Amino acid sequence: MSASGEPSDEVLDTLLTLGLAGQRRPIPRYAGGSRVPGWDEPADLAKDPAEIPDPATTDVPADLREQIEAHMADYPDRRSAVLPALAAAQRIHGWCSPEAIEQVACVMRVTPAYLESVATFYDMLETTPVGRHSVYVCTNISCSLRGADALFETISQAASQEPDVNVRSFECLGACDIAPMASVDGVYVGPLTPADVPRLLEDLLAGRPVLPDRQLARRAVADPHANSREFASPEPDGE
Numbered sequence: 001m002s003a004s005g006e007p008s009d010e011v012l013d014t015l016l017t018l019g020l021a022g023q024r025r026p027i028p029r030y031a032g033g034s035r036v037p038g039w040d041e042p043a044d045l046a047k048d049p050a051e052i053p054d055p056a057t058t059d060v061p062a063d064l065r066e067q068i069e070a071h072m073a074d075y076p077d078r079r080s081a082v083l084p085a086l087a088a089a090q091r092i093h094g095w096c097s098p099e100a101i102e103q104v105a106c107v108m109r110v111t112p113a114y115l116e117s118v119a120t121f122y123d124m125l126e127t128t129p130v131g132r133h134s135v136y137v138c139t140n141i142s143c144s145l146r147g148a149d150a151l152f153e154t155i156s157q158a159a160s161q162e163p164d165v166n167v168r169s170f171e172c173l174g175a176c177d178i179a180p181m182a183s184v185d186g187v188y189v190g191p192l193t194p195a196d197v198p199r200l201l202e203d204l205l206a207g208r209p210v211l212p213d214r215q216l217a218r219r220a221v222a223d224p225h226a227n228s229r230e231f232a233s234p235e236p237d238g239e
């Protein structure tokens, strides 16, 4: 693989030999191989040391304050609530903007720099503006073998004019039994094909449940044919 993310000539030759060259599009990777934008951006060492924001001058939405305080109450050390607190701020602001981080820092009594160090480490916390709806397409091995790359390409293209939709590829989301799958605003749906994409986006943008019959949470088991046999009752003990 070249630094640009394109397959090398050698890899292309192998794909052509296997008859796969037309079926597989490479997933873009950033320098160093990561799929996460901004992972290698250096810290700004020229920044002033941050101070804990002053509650008297920091406006925090009441519902955000309530959520953060409830999370802090769950832990002996309030800093353990950083992840759910930042996630709550992201739900309200759409991303972990400087304003959102300032508000969380104010309620948690920590520095914005401390929160930034966490937000830039966890890639589900967005530190640049993105669409409010997240579509994470798993492109790891099980999903990839079942067509995830074509699915990712189709969703990316279909949503390219939708600023409210944030499409990205993701490593294994832990639902390989419904591969290829995606997490749509946190709801797991699969198996998916490129033909499902128009309805997936329609449901998402209309605020409807996305492909309800394909949602993992609505299925008793991933395999719809599992446990369909009748089993004889066990014999009572000792008889």
Ligand code: FES
Pocket (backbone or CB within 6 Å): 138, 139, 140, 141, 142, 143, 144, 171, 172, 173, 174, 175, 176, 177, 179, 181
């Ligand atoms: S490889 Fe896609 S969910 Fe595991």
